[in-house]
Amino acid sequence: MLGNNKPSKRSNSNSSRRKFIGYIGGGALMTTMAGCLGGDSDDPASSGDDDTSDDSTEDTQTGGTLTFAQAGAPIKFDPIDETDGASSAVDAQVYSHLFRYGEGPDPTAAPPHSLATDLPEWERDGSRMIVEILDYAEFHNGDHLTAEDVQYTFEQPLVEETNLMSQFDIFTDIELVDDYTLQFDLDIPYEGIVHAMVQPIVPKDAREANRESFGLDTVIGSGPFELVDWAEGEFVRFERWDDWWGDELPNVEAMEWIPIEENTTRFAELSAGEVDIMEDVPPQLFEQFDADPGVDVFEADWLNYFYAAFNFNEGETTKPEVREAIDYCFTVETVIEQQVEPVGSVLHGPLPGALAEQWEMPVSEWEAHWNDRDFDRAAELFEEAGVPDDWTCEIVAPPGETREQVGISIANGINQAGYDASMRALDWGSFNEITAEQSADECNIQIVGLTPDPDPHSFLDLVFHSEGALNDAQYSNERVDELIDDGQRTVGFEDRQPLYEEAIGHILDDRAHIPLYNLKRTYGVSDNVSNFSVHPIRNPSLFTNRNNVSVQ
Amino acid sequence: MSLFRYTFWRLLQTIPALFGISIITFALINAMPSDPVAIMLGPEQMASEEAIEAARERHGLNQPVHIRYLNWLVAVVQGDLGVSFYYNGVSVSDKILERLPATLLLVFASFVFSISLSIPLGIISAARRNKLADHIARIISLIGVSTPSFWIGLILIIVFGYYLRWLPISGLPMPYADPARVSGAETQFEVLLQTLRHLILPTIALGTLRMAAVTRIQRSAMLEVLNSGYIDLVKAYGVSGRTIMRKHALKNAQLPVITIIGLQISGALGGSVLIETVFNINGLGRLIITAIEAQDYPLIMGTTLFFGIIFIIGVVVTDIAYAYVDPRVSYGGES
Amino acid sequence: MKENIILSVKDLETHFFTSGGIVRAVDGVSFNVKSGETVGLVGESGAGKSITARSILRLVDSPGQIVGGEITFHDQMIFGTQERADGTIERHPDMLDDETLRTQIRGSKIAMIFQDPMDSLNPVFKIGDQVRELIELNRDVTKYEAKEIAIETLREVGIPDPENRYSDYPHEFSGGMRQRVLIAMAFSCQPDLIIADEPTTALDVTVEGEILNLVRDLQKKYNTSFLWITHDMAVIAELCDRVNVMYLGEIIEQANVYDLFDDAHHPYTEALLKSIPRPDVSIEKLDPITGVMPGAINPPQGCRFHTRCPDAHRACLDTNPPLIGLDENEQHNVACIKYDERTGYWESEELENEERNQIKGINNV
């Protein structure tokens, strides 16, 4: 839903464009991001040490209040103009979505959790889709939910030019076939657009009545929970909407979400029983979870991709030998094992583990492509490339503990190879300025993360296509551009897969990036909560087509 | 000159100071390297060119600086501090008024804590000069003045928050908040109890420095007073030691304490920024940190202005209190 | 002059234990004050006059200590010592404890007028209240009566429109007015003895004249005995009946005022008299006493004045002369070996200046 850029809308030149790179990870100064994409190959529950699958058999009590400690404070609950993950997590409870995710990372239709009664029917070889929605959905204020509301939800971001504008401007036209059926026309055919349609639907009339206060004072959705009261930075209080039009009601009667930004305090409230679930468990507290029997850690693999991108615009990193030399400066496995485990795992290619498997990518080949640490070889390559002795490799990254540590380890490696290297963590504003300029003496390597839709196209197009929205490193390779554009147009897995495999092959040969790691979503859950589960993409999953959490 | 006219005149004098603050803050903010719009649109957006341009237009960021300052000033005079970027859509004044009570409560509590402890401590240590009580008081106040307030906060959190779990360590519910919104409280009285429980640790952390400083001043002021002629006189006329302390000496020894309290308000407000961060209290202090990190121009201007206003009110109040206590200072006369 | 002595001071010693050494500010002073009599205590600054005065009311703070001698007022012993078995001195059993001293003596029996009017009135309280409080404390009268007395006394000491000035603050009074208030305070408590510690020094001459006349009238009216401390011989001549001249912590001459002025014996007293203009005697040139009073930490050998005494002989170095009576009923005593044949003063040669300075050099640490 969040995060991907509309490929068809080519922005003109690659001039200094201000871009943001999807950023995930705990400890962000700004609010933390709710889950975007997380692939989890088999069992939906995480690979953590929890065992949710079996306790659904015991009699789940209903009632009670679930308290949930968010890592960031939500600001506004208007799906049309969403700014941060904490707010979108709240929206997921209050609004019903057009489509929902099933067990794995593919969008499905699962009424009453999703408004769409079925997956979209494609026409005009992929450039038109028909979506049918159920006819008995109602909003909290009693208004009836019709196709008009859905149309309004997808068109309004363009009218108000909100942040979601770039996601929905792929739709050239949205027509109401009848009260409960819509026809979406796409600028260019793109199968993955369905991911962007797992979108909370707003009540048109209620929102138009007072657009300014919608999402602040008045929050009207059609989901199983009503938002009864909230104070920014203090709490958000939900109550179960007993006459919800769905066939099943959530077990918990009410929910209280409290933002506690400080990791340790959040954990203390959890272990003190003040809070039932805690979002985002920092690595250093994993030991505390083992020590405390009353709480468990749930981990979900997240479809994100953290990498070190070289500056192709100017400076030493434009030379392939220098990029290879830097590869020799550190062993990615040891750095990630030291700095990122147990909150993430190492990656060797631009697609995260689950997605790579789903698209049958040669992961073992990718792994062989990267070298272990060898300072002499690195020094030789630097010599070969004629790098001046006083060269300083400038590494930059936006704020974030894990990213800074990885950056420092890389800088150490380059130091050992005889060249100077400096690692700077910048606040978001200056990071964007510097990466937009890509000047040689400001930014040779940028370390950052990406959270696009779980479709290879959006991963590759964004940063490897010469006109990709986030390709400010200005990597360009015609063959790769061709493969990505074809990949988007073709329909069907068999035809798209080889295109992407070849494109990634070129990318790895050019060493455009050094893939680093994939971060997991972590939740600390106390024992008196049952049926809690994590999902590769949408978290926290409290009351969904997959589970219905309950609390003692 | 009556008290009222003195207050009015004193407030008038603060207008240039307020004006000065707004200029300094506006100048500082415009020197900020990065572009607030880029941040405003949030890191997870794939914002395209148009979205950025639109946001820039919406917040009037493309006019020249001095025009923007004048618009801002005109708006402020009418009480409209503009709309916050970060909390998109929420007006700055609402956000500040929403967060102000927590800071005021915290600063007020820290003053009550520090004054109620430091004045008796200062007096006792002056009365029992070079005796045990004096040495203890001096050691406490010396350490108190030299300890970083946020470090005390951390230690209190470790000891009372995590290990002993006696006291809550995060958040600060307002006493007037309605019970439904405060966890663990049904009646309004219980809300008050919760507020007090939440206040204890942050108040100690913020108040220790002030308590120590006022103790030192109270002690040296008391010593000076005790060595003065009028104390000799009343002693010679058979007035008891207790009355001398409680009546004759105390009132004079309060004067330097009152002036220093006025000056400490600025320190306390500064300190609250730290303590609110440590104790996760949603006050003005944390708001300004969030505002600065998000380079939210109007919010920064608003909070800095409010900090200035609170300080100036504090100084004026202490001046009046001083004039009330010390007859030599006639209101507005040759003070 | 009535015979009964109301205050008697014998061998009073008050020392200060400072880091630089023990300062013998008052080193064996004896005198007495008869009822209705005004006794003067005169000497240069640093002679220990004020310390003597404050010792009488035990107002000496640390590091100062009254370490010896006896002070009795009527039949009450304000200060006294006795020897313990092991030779150390302890407090005399019938010496008044602090509480009784405070309630029965201070203010009610003995009052004090301080030197610096600017610093002796509490700046944050009204003048009237300060006077009323002392009256109320030292005379068993009601609050209302005390206020009446206060206003009356203020009028008596010459403060215009006392009813209104009652509620004014000290900073609204001039130096002279404030001194009048201090005097009002003293008299209003109807004490038997008032100790005046250089009350007019801080005032300019004209105001000083008025204050002196005021005090003389009130003294006659209430027949209060006075212990007047000053460094100004003119004030002594004006007010006092008997005089004690002090030098470096000791009384070196005692006499009633006429004998002192006409027939001064001690060289220091003569020098003092020579150094001021006198209406009754015409002298060409005032010659001030050479040198400065030495430090009291270790005073000069023998007679303490010998370092500056024009008639100093070698014998003066041997003993520190006690007060000896010049006549039978000891009205006029002097502490100088010139008047005591046994000391061999006349046989020894005169001390040379260098020797005197040299000796002086020793004690100047």
Added chain:
Amino acid sequence: MASESKDTIDSRPGELFVPAEEEYSVDNPDEMDNSEDVGIKYTILQIKEDTTARIGLYIVSIIMIVAIYATIDAQLLDYAIAERFWYHPEFDPDSPEANLPPIGITNAYGEGTVAHPLGTDHRGRDILARLVYGSRVSIQAGVFATFIGMAGGIIIGSVAGYYGGRIDDLLMRGIETLYAIPFLVLIIAFMSAVGRDLVIAMVAVSILTTPVFARLIRSEVLSVREMAYVEAARASGLRDYQIILRHVIPNSFASVVVQATLQIGSIILLIAGLSFLGFGAQEPTPDWGAMLADSRGFLLPNPWFSVWPGLAILITVVAFNIVGDGLRDALDPYIDNSQKEDEGRI
């Protein structure tokens, strides 16, 4: 309240008994002669006697030596000494030669071991090493900012105090504005505008300590200006700036020195506060405040991690304050410094 009456007799030196008196102290009775109590020699002598001041002086000198060593090693030799004999305070070199314990999150913040007496931080760096090198930041900031603040304050204060009138009002209004915004808020706004870096933090703090000295010196100058010898100097035709430099400033020097020592202490606290909020020294520079900020994330696994930096700050500031108090008592026991004691402390 005051000790009422104590009838017990406690003997004082020299077997003389002491009648219990209300214990209100008189420092030096009016009869005392203390004409020689002046001059630097005497001040040092006084401090020697004052045991606490002496202790303070020792601690301050130790810390100064450590800071100077750290500055030399860090800025000139680029941690050469640290690397050979000890641990590199900024990086966690996972180079095998440095035979360091394996660095990584899981075993990073070990408790105190022989190799790491105070344990290691979340990046495996030795806490003791970082404390030593962190002293560089605090002392540099404290001393640097104080001197600049003092210089600025002397200039502004003496000009305002000496000339008075409109200049005085103008300068004082400016100073008051700086005072109106709480110290920390103004610095944070300043830092966010100009950029977060230690040098900038120091400059910001020194600009903002100027008012403290300006007010102090102005009041001193006002009192000194009335003195006879300044009148005499003016009468003898000395130009204003000569009078200020030769007469006015030296005489107000006593309280300036005292205020400077106390000010260093409060600046160290302020810089620690700034670093705690992320506005002071940036990673990986070792800095006490920043260490405290890092330690917040590890209060549970390793509470000691946040104790040591705080203790370092406490001891340093206590030392400066003791020396400041000692100086004040030595230079002028009755210096009316109570007013100027500690404006602007956070």
